[in-house]
Amino acid sequence: xxxxxxxxxxxxxxxxxxxxxxxxxxxxxxxxxxxxxxxxxxxxxxxxxxxxxxxxxxxxxxxxxxxxxxxxxxxxxxxxxxxxxxxxxxxxxxxxxxxxxxxxxxxxxxxxxxxxxxxxxxxxxxxxxxxxxxxxxxxxxxxxxxxxxxxxxxxxxxxxxxxxxxxxxxxxxxxxxxxxxxxxxxxxxxxxxxxxxxxxxxxxxxxxxxxxxxxxxxxxxxxxxxxxxxxxxxxxxxxxxxxxxxxxxxxxxxxxxxxxxxxxxxxxxxxxxxxxxxxxxxxxxxxxxxxxxxxxxxxxxxxxxxxxxxxxxxxxxxxxxxxxxxxxxxxxxxxxxxxxxxxxxxxxxxxxxxxxxxxxxxxxxxxxxxxxxxxxxxxxxxxxxxxxxxxxxxxxxxxxxxxxxxxxxxxxxxxxxxxxxxxxxxxxxxxxxxxxxxxxxxxxxxxxxxxxxxxxxxxxxxxxxxxxxxxxxxxxxxxxxxxxxxxxxx
Numbered sequence: 358x359x360x361x362x363x364x365x366x367x368x369x370x371x372x373x374x375x376x377x378x379x380x381x382x383x384x385x386x387x388x389x390x391x392x393x394x395x396x397x398x399x400x401x402x403x404x405x406x407x408x409x410x411x412x413x414x415x416x417x418x419x420x421x422x423x424x425x426x427x428x429x430x431x432x433x434x435x436x437x438x439x440x441x442x443x444x445x446x447x448x449x450x451x452x453x454x455x456x457x458x459x460x461x462x463x464x465x466x467x468x469x470x471x472x473x474x475x476x477x478x479x480x481x482x483x484x485x486x487x488x489x490x491x492x493x494x495x496x497x498x499x500x501x502x503x504x505x506x507x508x509x510x511x512x513x514x515x516x517x518x519x520x521x522x523x524x525x526x527x528x529x530x531x532x533x534x535x536x537x538x539x540x541x542x543x544x545x546x547x548x549x550x551x552x553x554x555x556x557x558x559x560x561x562x563x564x565x566x567x568x569x570x571x572x573x574x575x576x577x578x579x580x581x582x583x584x585x586x587x588x589x590x591x592x593x594x595x596x597x598x599x600x601x602x603x604x605x606x607x608x609x610x611x612x613x614x615x616x617x618x619x620x621x622x623x624x625x626x627x628x629x630x631x632x633x634x635x636x637x638x639x640x641x642x643x644x645x646x647x648x649x650x651x652x653x654x655x656x657x658x659x660x661x662x663x664x665x666x667x668x669x670x671x672x673x674x675x676x677x678x679x680x681x682x683x684x685x686x687x688x689x690x691x692x693x694x695x696x697x698x699x700x701x702x703x704x705x706x707x708x709x710x711x712x713x714x715x716x717x718x719x720x721x722x723x724x725x726x727x728x729x730x731x732x733x734x735x736x737x738x739x740x741x742x743x744x745x746x747x748x749x750x751x752x753x754x755x756x757x758x759x760x761x762x763x764x765x766x767x768x769x770x771x772x773x774x775x776x777x778x779x780x781x782x783x784x785x786x787x788x789x790x791x792x793x794x795x796x797x798x799x800x801x802x803x804x805x806x807x808x809x810x811x812x813x814x815x816x817x818x819x820x821x822x823x824x825x826x827x828x829x830x831x832x833x834x835x836x837x838x839x840x841x842x843x844x845x846x847x
Contacts, residue, residue, distance in 0.1 A: 382429050385650065389421035389428075389445070397450060400682055403459035409473040410456045413693075416480045417449035423487070424649065432786050433645045435635065435807040436778035437490060442649055443814045446656040448479055448753070451690030460686040463750060465694045466743050467701030475697040478764060482755050482771040489775025493783070510788060512845040513796040514837040518584055521835050522604060525577035529615045532574025542620040549620045572827040575615050579629060580831045582608040583801045586636045588846050592795040595846070623660060623689075624812045625824075631808030632801070639789045639800050657685075692753040692815065695736060699756040702739045710761050718757075718818040722826065734817040735760060752816035781806075796846035798836055 394417040404410065424445045427438040455461050465472055533539055541549065585605040588595045595601045618626040631648070638644040703709060710732075717732030725731050732738070735757055740748035754774075758767040785803040793800060805828070812821045839845060 493779035
């Protein structure tokens, strides 16, 4: 139970019905923390049981314990829950399976000591994240002696939402027309990329044109759908308006075209599902718990095979495995290995960049014709140094922080991330209640950020920055502090 002074920060007190019984909570916690990691660890394989292996096992069990705490908590902690879900699967179970098999999806080019150091740094970063979350529990009650409940909520302006909706249809329509019509969005991602190249917006090394086309074609449509969904779920007035229902249906159809799993990366479609789920069930503790628990099953059994539509029929090669561990060593779970490669890359000569990579991510929109020395994606930069053919490699936030600021800067960055996540989770839990006005913007923003955090945590940040900036512009358009029903949703 949280201290008494914290109850006002979390909102309504949790009833016993929102808590799992001991008969369910104990097996769940033991399963994530002990049984699944040990079951993976004892599988036959050619991997060495050295310091890196035991550190990886410790990291997996630690992340499992923290994920269990997120599932079993009486409060909905979307940002912290998504963080620990990502760490448990992408930095925990999957790399542990790779360590057991002695197979990795991306070659680790440096010495084994660099891999050991990378795992230790990930564990250090997880501890820093937890410290930041703990510090957020002991903040002042409010600014200038006021109560946090007195802060004015950010609402959705009704007229501006209509403007955003019109813009979403125009931008997504231009995206569809530019690529040759809706049919291409149900073929494969390879066809989408080819269509973008044929449209002349993918200009060599600079991918700003492609990022803007895809971003404006998908993000405004998703945000408009989320806002209308939230409006319909929470407002009887909206459910009686034929115009609102018709607009929602049109937006849903638009998103089926531009945001479907065939034409989009799996991590982006995961963002779409996660944000829609909590727009429809904003206050359900049971749905929150089911989402985190089932996500582990999906990550183990579905996600490794969910790239069926990455290639067309001619280039698609079905995955053939003899062990349930092998898909995690053949697919996208290369975060630990790429962090180790980033360490080897820096130690081979370049060293740390002291904010240069981060500046490139923040200033992603600056064209290379204006900034010739603009940094590349960290994953691309390390991949080119490694000599890989496919340089579309991950660069987890641990690697992004470490290559810029070193171990201390990485720890400080993750501590700040944990602090911010805990603060936002509290505000969301306090304001996303059955009594929250339909136009409350935080009820849509936090689920969207929680879903997109899988992309941000996986990296590279430069690739992820475009959609973040577009979403921020769209939210700034519809945001208002006015609370009168004539201006906001009702």
